[in-house]
Amino acid sequence: MIKKLSALVFISLLTSAVFAEDGDIFKKKCGVCHALNNVSKAKQGPDLTGYAAKRSNEYLQAYMTNPAEAKKKFPDIYNKEVKGKYQFAMPSVKLTDTEKQSILNVLK
Numbered sequence: 001m002i003k004k005l006s007a008l009v010f011i012s013l014l015t016s017a018v019f020a021e022d023g024d025i026f027k028k029k030c031g032v033c034h035a036l037n038n039v040s041k042a043k044q045g046p047d048l049t050g051y052a053a054k055r056s057n058e059y060l061q062a063y064m065t066n067p068a069e070a071k072k073k074f075p076d077i078y079n080k081e082v083k084g085k086y087q088f089a090m091p092s093v094k095l096t097d098t099e100k101q102s103i104l105n106v107l108k
């Protein structure tokens with residue numbers, strides 16, 4: 001029983017550590033402009049909490065590094081809620097594949 005419990009505690013500590021790390025990357029690269037759960041409260045762009053359920057993985061990956069290109073490539077996906085609502089267009093953000101994956105993890 002104790003063993004099982006400590007294994008559980010260990011696993012949950014491990015997952016929260018991983019989330020914290022991914023959260024830090026989000027905070028650094030996106031958090032100046034976007035709100036997300038309890039990671040960030042910025043309001044320059046849309047709140048990205050739960051965004052992975054709203055947009056495809058492919059679109060999100062394309063959009064986060066090159067929004068202008070993604071808007072052209074996926075005209076039907078971009079728009080609806082976002083277009084014209086914010087004061088400026090999102091700039092391109094430089095990200096490694098690992099950073100992209102971390103960001104996708106926290107958008108879930």
Ligand code: HEC
Nearest residue numbers: 029030033044045046064077078079082086088089090093
């Ligand atoms: C300098 C501010 C800024 C930064 C940094 C920034 N964004 Fe944005 N983002 C915006 C703004 C403003 C919009 C909405 C305007 C637009 O259409 O481009 C937006 C829109 C979005 C959208 C909405 C697209 C849609 O179709 O609904 C996604 C997704 C997004 N950003 C993801 C990210 C991610 C992930 C990062 C970090 C890698 C990031 N953004 C960094 C300002 C920013």
